[in-house]
Amino acid sequence: MNQTSPATKDSFLNRLLGRIPLSGWLALAAPVVAILFAGIVTAIVLAVTGNPPLETIGIMVEYGTQPRTMVLTLNLATLYYIAALAVALGFRMNLFNIGVDGQYRLAAIMAAALGGSGLNLPGWLMIILIIVTAAVTGAVWAAIAGLLKAYRGVSEVVSTIMLNYIGTSVVAYLLVNVFGVAVAGSNNIGTAPIPEDARVPGVAFIPGTEAKVFGLIFLAIALGIGFHVLLNKTRFGFDLRTTGLNQEAAVASGVNVKRMVVTAMVLSGGVAGLIGMPQLLGASYSYSLDFPSGIGFTGIAIALLGRNNPIGIAFGAILWGFLDSSSNILNLHDISPEIVQIMQGIIVLSVVVAYELAHRYRISAEQRRVSRELAAPVKEGASA
Amino acid sequence: MREADISAQPPAVELVGITKRFPGVVANxxxxxxxxxxxxxxIVGENGAGKSTLMKILYGMQKPDEGTIAVNGTKVxxxxxxxxINVGIGMVHQHFMLADNLTVLENVILGSEPRKGGxxxxxxxxxxxxxxISDSYGLGxxxxxxxxxxxxxxRQRVEILKVLYRGAKILILDExxxxxxxxxxxxxxxxxxxLVREGLTIIFISHHLDEVLKVADAITVIRRGTTVASVDPxxxxxxQLAELMVGSELPSPETRESTVTDVVAVSVRGLTVLSADGRPLIDNISFxxxxxxxxxIAGVEGNGQAELVEAIMGMxxxxxxITLGEADISAWPTLRRREAGVGFIPEDRHRHGLLLESPLWENRILGHQTQKPNVKGPWIDRKGARADTQRIVEEYDVRTPGIxxxxxxxxxxxxQKLIVGREMSGDPVFLIxxxxxxxxxxxxxxxxxxxxxHARAAGLAVLLISADLDELIGxxxxxxxxxxxxxxADVDPANVTPEELGSAMTGAGEAT
Incomplete structure (x- = not known):
């Protein structure tokens, strides 16, 4: 079929680059190659530091596939997933919401405070109220950055980073001076515990263990579906993606970009507010000094890994959860668990590079394909 | 007139069987x-026919995959x-490469400065x-x-001088x-x-055929990446030249029978746009x-055309x-103006008209996000948008393997045909x-x-901004x-020549 066009030679490179019909394989191949690459680099690091690479990875896999660890993986992945969705929502319209971390911690303490406030409400209503409080708090905190960007031109990167610091101080202040009570039997300090009937029970997904998966994993799944529907099926999502792809074209098409910046930031912050909920309502029941932190930053890495796509992010979140939970075993074998962080860092870097290469290749491949398909039946002249 | 000595000499430049495979739409x-x-x-040819690639090959910016280049009979x-440059080929680019805040002299010697004492x-x-150089070639x-x-x-003559200063005997002028x-x-x-009287050789790339006929001694036509004819001007x-370029009969922009009605579709009064420092970019325009x-609207670029368009679009x-029909739309946002039937073919389609990395059918939605058949309430109507994209592709002859x-x-x-088709959709009343x-x-x-x-005959009001004077007049x-x-100035397009219009545009002549 290609003989008609002398402009393309039937070489291996051409077959490899231009003539293979484009399918989704690239989207899978890029991260797989990147993860393999990261594995190799990690193995080298392990070997250099005097640990047997294969055995170490074997230990992690063995530990990571035990039912108890798998539950832990899923629970971590639930938090990571919501965090990455929050980040991805911003990324999709070129907003870098670095402030997810501050947003979720502030949201979690407000929600926890409400939960522990002793309101005499039915449990299900309490749960809804707690979740809504978290979403609203996250949204309001993120809206500050959105408004600053839309009306004062302040880079959201700078403002959200600063809001993270402010958020940390506000959380500390609220914990110590407003909501905090001493946790019995320790020098920890936290909000009053949420009553039993306002907790979300876990689900026994994984057989062979007592440990339960967060009930709010379903909230995470629903958010993922909502993300997909909002972005791909609605007018709002189209406007949001348009603004991200080409802001000037968005303006010309009638999108109010300022409003879009604020709305996207509010949505991103709202989702960010929910990050702490599975943990709060499923395990901690109060916000204390040892509430998980830093998940917002993990979310950035996972959003990149998953290409801002809800399914890709799910894989990324589970991978991250697996690496984090299975690294616990390494201490017992006198291997530094930080090796996992090295691996995670390399994965992110190599995935970004691999995606970029695949992306560039795709664009030129499609241009070649179109010009080839058009060149085949030579139809000349204009329709007069 | 120079036939005798020409035939005795080898050609200044000779390309034989040049082929260039290029990742993209065009190859030689x-x-x-x-x-x-x-x-x-x-060298004449449509945009995208491969002129630029050819010139890049000749100027050493691209290597041909096949074929030979000979300069003055020697293969290079x-x-x-x-x-x-070493064999005497110089290029004058379409866009000037001059530093405004340096003198002509400094610009010319930049990069090949004569040294004094090292x-x-x-x-x-x-x-x-x-x-x-300036005196011998009359550049002044x-x-x-x-x-x-x-x-x-x-400035253009400075660009030419720059090339001559470096010893070029063969000049390539791109548009x-x-x-x-x-x-x-x-x-x-x-x-x-x-320049040619002094023995230089000039390769002149253009798609303005009148100019080519006026100035060229020989013409080569390129179509679809290959040379199709060499003709004597x-x-x-x-x-005939244009038909060689397209390979078919060619229509002209003439639209003489008037379809103008009495009904005012759009009325602009006292439109003024100020720059950030308070200078008027558009000064009290009414039409x-x-x-x-x-x-x-005729004018040299940068005289307020872009601002005028953006003001009317609400950007x-x-x-x-600004009144559209009966409604005062001056305070409306862009979206509402579009919904009211204002179509917009932007000057820079990549910046304002397309989502390059989105499929065609999503580009169909752009700018019409609230209109049928693209949406149903808050939902994107994927099926409707796709069907209508298919219609545009067929009616407007958008050459694509699919949507x-x-x-x-x-x-x-x-x-551009896709954009035109899109902006003509949904019965616009006014098209920019x-x-x-x-x-x-x-x-x-x-x-x-x-x-x-066709749209004009059907009653569309059109505001046309162009740098192509034939298009404007036609x-x-x-x-x-x-x-x-x-x-x-107001000009009657029925009796104005491009030259008259050109001098009106520079403010030189009065063409009222």
Whole structure:
């Protein structure tokens, strides 16, 4: 079929680059190659530091596939997933919401405070109220950055980073001076515990263990579906993606970009507010000094890994959860668990590079394909 | 007249069987070109026909995959533009590469400064050499003025001088007239004739056929990446040449039978746009566009056209009133204006008109996000949008293998046809067409003109902004000239020549 066009030679490179019909394989191949690459680099690091690479990875896999660890993986992945969705929502319209971390911690303490406030409400209503409080708090905190960007031109990167610091101080202040009570039997300090009937029970997904998966994993799944529907099926999502792809074209098409910046930031912050909920309502029941932190930053890495796509992010979140939970075993074998962080860092870097290469290749491949398909039946002249 | 000595010499440049495979839409294949010494040789072809690739090959910026290049009878192989310069080939780019805040002299010697004692720059020698070149070729250039103080035509001569200064005997000029008004074009042609009289060879790339016929000694036509004909300018007409370029019969932009009605579709009164520092970019502009009328705005670029369009689209803050039909839309946001039936073909389709990395059917939605058949309430109507994209592709002859390819994969002409089709959808009452055929090939240009004419006959009011004077004169029912943000003249398109219009645009003549 290609003989008609002398402009393309039937070489291996051409077959490899231009003539293979484009399918989704690239989207899978890029991260797989990147993860393999990261594995190799990690193995080298392990070997250099005097640990047997294969055995170490074997230990992690063995530990990571035990039912108890798998539950832990899923629970971590639930938090990571919501965090990455929050980040991805911003990324999709070129907003870098670095402030997810501050947003979720502030949201979690407000929600926890409400939960522990002793309101005499039915449990299900309490749960809804707690979740809504978290979403609203996250949204309001993120809206500050959105408004600053839309009306004062302040880079959201700078403002959200600063809001993270402010958020940390506000959380500390609220914990110590407003909501905090001493946790019995320790020098920890936290909000009053949420009553039993306002907790979300876990689900026994994984057989062979007592440990339960967060009930709010379903909230995470629903958010993922909502993300997909909002972005791909609605007018709002189209406007949001348009603004991200080409802001000037968005303006010309009638999108109010300022409003879009604020709305996207509010949505991103709202989702960010929910990050702490599975943990709060499923395990901690109060916000204390040892509430998980830093998940917002993990979310950035996972959003990149998953290409801002809800399914890709799910894989990324589970991978991250697996690496984090299975690294616990390494201490017992006198291997530094930080090796996992090295691996995670390399994965992110190599995935970004691999995606970029695949992306560039795709664009030129499609241009070649179109010009080839058009060149085949030579139809000349204009329709007069 | 020079036949005798030409036949005795090898050609200045000879390309044999040049083929270039290129990741993208255009490639060169089997190019044959023979340029005689001391001639102006024009290369004409549609946009995207492969002229630029060919010139890049000749200037050492691209290596051909097959074929040979010979300069003055000697085979050469270029690895970089420096190699081309060494054998005496110089290139004058379409976009000037001059530093405004340096003098002509400094610009000319930049990168090949004559040295004095190893360290200092020998300005005296440079000035002398520039004077010599300028005088011998009649370029009339003063080496000591700042580039920011000289006009476009002079800047171009500086670019030519820059190339001559480096010893070029063969000059490639890429679309040299694109930035010039008609009388500057004539001056340029005088200069070019002077250059060939002194024995230089000029390769002149253009798609302005009248100019080519006026100035060239020989013409080579490129179509679809290959050379299709070499013709003698004395024996062809512009029409024949254009037909060689497109490979078919060619329509013209003429629309003489008037379809103008009495009904005012759009009325603009006292429109004023200020720059950030309070300078008026658009100064108190008023006009009406009636149904079935094309109002053309002529002007040298940068005299407020872009601001005018953005103000009417609601993309820019403006004072004054804009009335669409009965409604005062001055305070409406862009979206509402679009919903009310304002169509917009933007000047820069990549910046304002397309999502290059989205499929065609999503590009169909762009700018019509609230209108049928693209949406149902808050939901995107994927099926409706796709069906309508298919309709546009067929009706507007968008050459594409399907509606799922990304817009970036289409050629400029096909992208533009998609935009025109989109903006004509949903029965617009007023269309802003900003350079609607810029950077598209002749075939697409004819098709777009055709669509504009049909829509006008159906009662559409059109505001046409263009740098192509033939297009303006040919399509417009009424012509206004914009200069420094003001409407300075009304011109009757039925009896105005491009030359008259050109001088009105520069404020030189009164063409009222």
């Amino acid at each position: 294949r089997d190019i044959h070109l023979s340029v005689e010494k001391g001639q102006i040789h024009a 192989s270029f690895h970089s533009p420096a190699d081309a 360290v200092g720059i020998d300005f005296g020698a440079a000035r002398k050499k520039i004077k010599e 250039i003063d080496p000591d003025v700042l580039v920011e103080d000289i006009g476009v035509g002079t 040299p007239t694109a930035v010039l008004v008609p009388h500057e074009v004539d001056e340029l042609f005088e200069n070019l004739k002077g 004395a024996s062809v007409t512009a029409r 009406d566009v009636r149904k079935g009328e094309v109002l053309g 820019r803050v403006a004072a004054g009133t 799922d390819v990304k817009a970036a994969a289409l050629s400029g002409g096909n992208q 067409a900003s350079h609607p055929t810029r950077g598209v090939d002749v075939g697409a240009q004819a098709a777009i003109w055709d669509h504009l004419r 399509l417009s029912d009424t012509l206004k000239v914009i200069l420094r943000g003001r409407m300075v």
